[in-house]
Amino acid sequence: MEQKATNIVWHDMNVKREHREELLSQKSVLLWFTGLSGSGKSTVASALEKRLHEMGKITYLLDGDNIRHGLNSDLGFSEEDRIENIRRIGEVSKLIVDAGIITISTFISPFKKDREKIRDLLGKDFIEVFIDCPLEVCEQRDPKGIYKKARNGEIKNFTGIDSPYENPENPEITVSTYLNNLDECVDKIIEYLNY
Numbered sequence: 001m002e003q004k005a006t007n008i009v010w011h012d013m014n015v016k017r018e019h020r021e022e023l024l025s026q027k028s029v030l031l032w033f034t035g036l037s038g039s040g041k042s043t044v045a046s047a048l049e050k051r052l053h054e055m056g057k058i059t060y061l062l063d064g065d066n067i068r069h070g071l072n073s074d075l076g077f078s079e080e081d082r083i084e085n086i087r088r089i090g091e092v093s094k095l096i097v098d099a100g101i102i103t104i105s106t107f108i109s110p111f112k113k114d115r116e117k118i119r120d121l122l123g124k125d126f127i128e129v130f131i132d133c134p135l136e137v138c139e140q141r142d143p144k145g146i147y148k149k150a151r152n153g154e155i156k157n158f159t160g161i162d163s164p165y166e167n168p169e170n171p172e173i174t175v176s177t178y179l180n181n182l183d184e185c186v187d188k189i190i191e192y193l194n195y
């Protein structure tokens with residue numbers, strides 16, 4: 001997004017990310033989870049965070065449903081609002097990574113272009129985690145009864161039904177929640193991180 005303000009100057013602070021990382025004895029990254037509603041983003045992210053916490057890592061989890069109650073409560077599910085939702089979360093994630101914290105962000109983030117913008121923002125610290133699960137399975141799980149509502153027209157612009165989801169082309173990690181159990185899904189991410 002174009003910067004509106006003029007006459008603003010970036011101030012370089014004394015305490016930098018590397019100093020915070022050193023104090024925390026860890027390297028921070030952004031694990032960006034993307035996938036359909038019901039694919040397992042929140043479930044896998046929460047189990048992963050627990051595992052990392054038990055390993056002594058400092059983490060923070062940003063979750064779509066939760067953020068939409070606060071920071072992004074002014075946004076709905078039009079294409080424009082989803083783009084702004086993901087843009088803000090990308091920026092917030094960058095700040096948390098800069099704080100030295102291992103950040104897990106779980107949003108449907110249906111558009112490839114928006115995810116790529118966050119990759120550009122974070123560079124090598126961006127790890128895209130595709131939570132892969134066919135729509136039929138997500139719909140069968142329907143943990144919030146939300147697909148049922150989308151099918152009978154109570155919810156419009158629902159991802160996978162009447163709003164698109166673009167699969168990642170080259171995610172760093174693909175986790176298939178319809179093939180592997182929760183522990184196996186978490187193992188795969190932990191193995192990649194190689195802490």
Ligand SMILES: Nc1ncnc2c1ncn2[C@@H]1O[C@H](COP(=O)(O)OS(=O)(=O)O)[C@@H](OP(=O)(O)O)[C@H]1O
Binds near residue numbers: 038106107146
């Ligand atoms: N129209 C529509 N489409 C998709 N999802 C909807 C919609 N309306 C409400 N919900 C609920 O909102 C959660 C998705 O929010 P996100 O911020 O992750 O969406 S997005 O990235 O901006 O597309 C999503 O949560 P998850 O199921 O955890 O993915 C839904 O429960």
Ligand SMILES: Nc1ncnc2c1ncn2[C@@H]1O[C@H](COP(=O)(O)OP(=O)(O)O)[C@@H](O)[C@H]1O
Binds near residue numbers: 036041143180185
């Ligand atoms: N291997 C698995 N990993 C994650 N969730 C699974 C798995 N197998 C079944 N599930 C179930 O799928 C549902 C996923 O819901 P949720 O985590 O809220 O998805 P999302 O955050 O993507 O909307 C939960 O009811 C969960 O118990």
